[in-house]
Amino acid sequence: MREKMIMGGISVVAAILIAITLVDVFTGIDNGIESESGTSNESYNMVENGQTGSSNGGENGTDAGDNQSGNNKDDNSDHKKNEAIINPDGMTLMTRINTPSGYMRTEVTDGSLGEFVRNYQVKEDGAKVLIYDGTEKENQDAHVAVFALPLEARDLQHCADSVMRMYAEYYLSTNQYEKIGFHLTDGFYADYAKWREGNRIVFSDSGSYWSKKKDYNDSYEIFQEYMRIVFAYAGSYSMKSECEAIEPSEIQIGDVFIYGGSPGHVAMIVDVCEDADGNKAFLLAQGFMPAQEFHILKNPNHEDDPWYYIDEIKYPFVTPEYTFKEGSLMRPEY
Numbered sequence: 001m002r003e004k005m006i007m008g009g010i011s012v013v014a015a016i017l018i019a020i021t022l023v024d025v026f027t028g029i030d031n032g033i034e035s036e037s038g039t040s041n042e043s044y045n046m047v048e049n050g051q052t053g054s055s056n057g058g059e060n061g062t063d064a065g066d067n068q069s070g071n072n073k074d075d076n077s078d079h080k081k082n083e084a085i086i087n088p089d090g091m092t093l094m095t096r097i098n099t100p101s102g103y104m105r106t107e108v109t110d111g112s113l114g115e116f117v118r119n120y121q122v123k124e125d126g127a128k129v130l131i132y133d134g135t136e137k138e139n140q141d142a143h144v145a146v147f148a149l150p151l152e153a154r155d156l157q158h159c160a161d162s163v164m165r166m167y168a169e170y171y172l173s174t175n176q177y178e179k180i181g182f183h184l185t186d187g188f189y190a191d192y193a194k195w196r197e198g199n200r201i202v203f204s205d206s207g208s209y210w211s212k213k214k215d216y217n218d219s220y221e222i223f224q225e226y227m228r229i230v231f232a233y234a235g236s237y238s239m240k241s242e243c244e245a246i247e248p249s250e251i252q253i254g255d256v257f258i259y260g261g262s263p264g265h266v267a268m269i270v271d272v273c274e275d276a277d278g279n280k281a282f283l284l285a286q287g288f289m290p291a292q293e294f295h296i297l298k299n300p301n302h303e304d305d306p307w308y309y310i311d312e313i314k315y316p317f318v319t320p321e322y323t324f325k326e327g328s329l330m331r332p333e334y
Contacts, residue, residue: 085100085307092119093119093147097271100281100307106252106274117170122148123146123148123293129293132153132291143295143298152227158231159265159286165227166268167334177196185235186207188201198213236260236265251329254269254331255329255330257269257319257324258330259328267285267286267297269284270282270296281309284308286319286322288321
């Protein structure tokens with residue numbers, strides 16, 4: 001992934017917010033010392049997470065809206081119930097969730113992100129969404145399946161982090177190490193290629209920079225260490241600056257609905273299907289606060305069908321635990 005500048009820079013308000021949070025993180029640590037993965041859980045509640053929220057209604061954060069209003073379509077939808085949508089025996093996204101009647105999955109190329117996500121393992125049917133500490137999320141009525149995506153045992157991997165994790169795991173699995181990279185909230189570009197060479201990020205009053213600290217190491221443990229730093233210092237605010245707006249007709253696996261804020265929220269399109277007339281439908285997945293497993297969402301408008309149909313999209317766009325404003329459909333430039 002090519003290195004780029006955050007568009008327009010960071011606003012004065014955002015800069016102040018970042019400065020405050022960095023001071024909180026590095027209390028008792030001299031300026032210029034790199035952030036190590038051992039930082040406390042509390043210190044990782046960074047710019048995106050202005051509050052930890054709860055695992056139920058409180059997770060919605062800023063501008064979540066009323067999930068009882070603004071639905072994309074009423075209960076008399078033309079899309080009928082699909083009793084055979086969920087295959088309990090399927091252990092990947094593609095084998096667990098069938099397409100609606102008359103729809104076929106869109107084509108994806110071999111080795112693509114789309115193929116990777118469709119074939120990603122899901123937990124057993126009926127699995128609960130777990131929080132980072134191993135306890136169950138309070139609201140277990142928002143999902144139809146849970147990805148077996150790794151989850152750090154700290155309150156780190158929230159909504160945007162889960163999307164970044166999926167992209168990073170894909171590039172790691174296909175040896176595209178140079179494409180693993182994310183801008184932090186202060187605009188610094190943190191790329192994994194430099195990290196595995198032994199460089200570490202130094203945070204100072206004059207700005208972040210790389211410093212050679214360790215030997216080359218391409219182990220998965222080092223990748224996890226890198227991702228923890230990304231989770232701590234990047235989020236929906238920085239992710240939105242790495243995205244471009246798209247039209248619903250253009251959707252593909254990897255696109256997102258995003259509100260970049262403090263806190264914000266991100267839901268990722270994890271599958272797409274299409275009927276003979278070119279009408280598309282898609283599946284959404286999310287992480288949330290507190291850090292929890294990446295899970296495939298229900299569609300509030302269809303009791304037995306988790307697919308979201310493009311011809312139903314209107315704003316505010318309602319998902320089980322968050323409501324997105326118009327302009328939120330975007331494509332990450334990863």
